Amino acid sequence: MKYIRDIGSYFLMLKKVFGGFTKGSVLRELIFKEIDDLVIGSLGIVAFISFFVGGVITIQTALNLTNPLIPKSLIAYATRQSIILEFAPTFMSIIMAGKVGSFITSSIGSMRVTEQIDALEVMGINSLNYLVFPKIVAMMFYPLVIALAMFLGIVGGYIAGVYGGFTNSTDFGIGLRDTFEPFHLVYAFVKTFIFAFIIATVPSWQGFYMKGGALEVGKASTNSFVWTSVLIILANYIVTQLLLS
Amino acid sequence: MITVENVKKSFGDQQILKGISTTFEKGKTNLIIGQSGSGKSVMLKCLLGLFQPEEGRIYYEDKAIQDMNDDQQRDLREEIGMLFQGGALFDSMTIEENVMFPLRMFTKQSKAEMLERVNDVLDRVNLKGENKKFPAEISGGMQKRVSIARAIVNRPKYLFCDEPNSGLDPKTATVIDKLIQEITHEFNITTVVVTHDMNSVMEIGEHINFLKNGLLVWKGNNDDIFKTDNKDVTDFVYSSDLFRKIREVQLKSK
Numbered sequence: 001m002k003y004i005r006d007i008g009s010y011f012l013m014l015k016k017v018f019g020g021f022t023k024g025s026v027l028r029e030l031i032f033k034e035i036d037d038l039v040i041g042s043l044g045i046v047a048f049i050s051f052f053v054g055g056v057i058t059i060q061t062a063l064n065l066t067n068p069l070i071p072k073s074l075i076a077y078a079t080r081q082s083i084i085l086e087f088a089p090t091f092m093s094i095i096m097a098g099k100v101g102s103f104i105t106s107s108i109g110s111m112r113v114t115e116q117i118d119a120l121e122v123m124g125i126n127s128l129n130y131l132v133f134p135k136i137v138a139m140m141f142y143p144l145v146i147a148l149a150m151f152l153g154i155v156g157g158y159i160a161g162v163y164g165g166f167t168n169s170t171d172f173g174i175g176l177r178d179t180f181e182p183f184h185l186v187y188a189f190v191k192t193f194i195f196a197f198i199i200a201t202v203p204s205w206q207g208f209y210m211k212g213g214a215l216e217v218g219k220a221s222t223n224s225f226v227w228t229s230v231l232i233i234l235a236n237y238i239v240t241q242l243l244l245s
Numbered sequence: 246m247i248t249v250e251n252v253k254k255s256f257g258d259q260q261i262l263k264g265i266s267t268t269f270e271k272g273k274t275n276l277i278i279g280q281s282g283s284g285k286s287v288m289l290k291c292l293l294g295l296f297q298p299e300e301g302r303i304y305y306e307d308k309a310i311q312d313m314n315d316d317q318q319r320d321l322r323e324e325i326g327m328l329f330q331g332g333a334l335f336d337s338m339t340i341e342e343n344v345m346f347p348l349r350m351f352t353k354q355s356k357a358e359m360l361e362r363v364n365d366v367l368d369r370v371n372l373k374g375e376n377k378k379f380p381a382e383i384s385g386g387m388q389k390r391v392s393i394a395r396a397i398v399n400r401p402k403y404l405f406c407d408e409p410n411s412g413l414d415p416k417t418a419t420v421i422d423k424l425i426q427e428i429t430h431e432f433n434i435t436t437v438v439v440t441h442d443m444n445s446v447m448e449i450g451e452h453i454n455f456l457k458n459g460l461l462v463w464k465g466n467n468d469d470i471f472k473t474d475n476k477d478v479t480d481f482v483y484s485s486d487l488f489r490k491i492r493e494v495q496l497k498s499k
Binding site: 020022023025026110114115116118119121122123124125 | 293295315318319320321322323325327329330331333334335336346347349350351405
């Protein structure tokens with residue numbers, strides 16, 4: 001029963017987010033601030049993780065391809081497919097559910113605890129539009145982060161593969177271009193947009209409707225990460241079934 | 246002026262407000278006092294439209310809040326200033342940005358005009374020159390004064406204060422009380438203060454509503470409250486040692 005109520009409350013929140021818009025000039029500033037906090041602020045960790053995970057994928061693939069009949073170009077092919085189809089869009093989004101999601105829940109939750117949301121409401125401001133809408137717009141730039149993750153993952157794979165002595169530059173280049181399906185990029189970015197929406201809204205919902213004090217803000221952040229991750233995994237399955245099968 | 250008629254509010258099976266009728270007069274500091282759990286905060290949230298009463302009506306001048314559509318309620322809220330118990334300042338904004346916030350949201354003034362108004366109200370609450378500090382960098386009393394500045398910057402017709410003195414030392418609390426009263430008289434606004442602080446009652450209680458268990462059991466001012474025979478009120482007023490001793494001295498001198 002609680003889950004049904006929660007789902008209802010989430011969709012009612014979405015309805016309010018897109019109604020009663022905040023003054024345009026204020027909203028524009030908020031959107032730029034959220035892009036800085038949520039998107040630009042994530043670039044460092046995304047670059048670091050993507051580069052090294054790309055390298056690890058290449059090394060592990062190379063170590064498992066011991067049969068001399070299998071061409072070395074398959075290392076780059078497997079790296080490309082793993083990174084574009086799953087690692088960059090899905091697993092990077094789960095990492096972002098932890099970083100960005102917890103930030104969103106704790107910042108909105110703290111505003112709830114310290115009556116800042118009540119202050120907005122008393123002033124006649126649609127607090128959901130003021131707080132959540134800019135985050136949704138900012139997260140629509142999140143696919144750029146995933147594009148960077150794809151690029152750096154493959155660069156990491158190239159450096160680990162070529163300079164680690166697992167393959168050479170020519171084979172890696174052949175593998176990268178081998179049977180490349182552009183629709184896989186479309187699939188990856190379609191699901192990235194869906195994950196971006198989940199990362200912006202589920203943690204906002206957790207923070208906005210939390211009750212209690214500082215301890216509950218921490219609990220809400222944990223719940224936010226759990227639920228955002230679960231929804232990303234579920235959405236990933238559904239989108240894959242719809243677009244690739 | 247705000248008029249309240251037979252307001253009832255429940256949460257689940259528990260009836261918090263059991264039919265309250267009163268008026269909050271313009272140009273006066275109207276107090277809602279009572280023990281914890283008496284319904285003061287629920288009453289305030291009903292006045293602000295944050296809670297919808299099941300029964301009864303709340304009139305701002307001659308217009309009932311229940312009859313207002315969303316746009317009218319939004320317009321009304323632009324005429325309301327609110328001082329929250331904890332200040333409720335936006336901690337990511339400087340003092341200047343906090344005070345300027347209602348102007349940015351609801352007016353079309355230029356940046357220079359807004360800044361002039363912000364400096365005026367900061368001066369009024371004795372915080373001139375503190376514009377660039379963040380809420381975390383100033384004391385609790387200063388935060389309350391910034392909150393008052395934010396509440397009055399858009400020239401509200403109604404000012405609501407929820408426990409304005411909580412967490413403040415007696416001297417700072419008196420400064421805040423005096424400031425609220427001065428602003429009320431200066432701008433001729435309808436001020437409603439929720440408190441259980443007897444010092445506030447003595448300082449600024451021009452029109453006091455005493456609530457007990459969701460009922461309005463007494464009305465009067467800060468002179469009347471020490472003369473009344475209402476047992477509920479005397480139990481509340483003389484619950485502290487200080488006021489009991491004052492009472493004993495008064496009775497002896499009679």
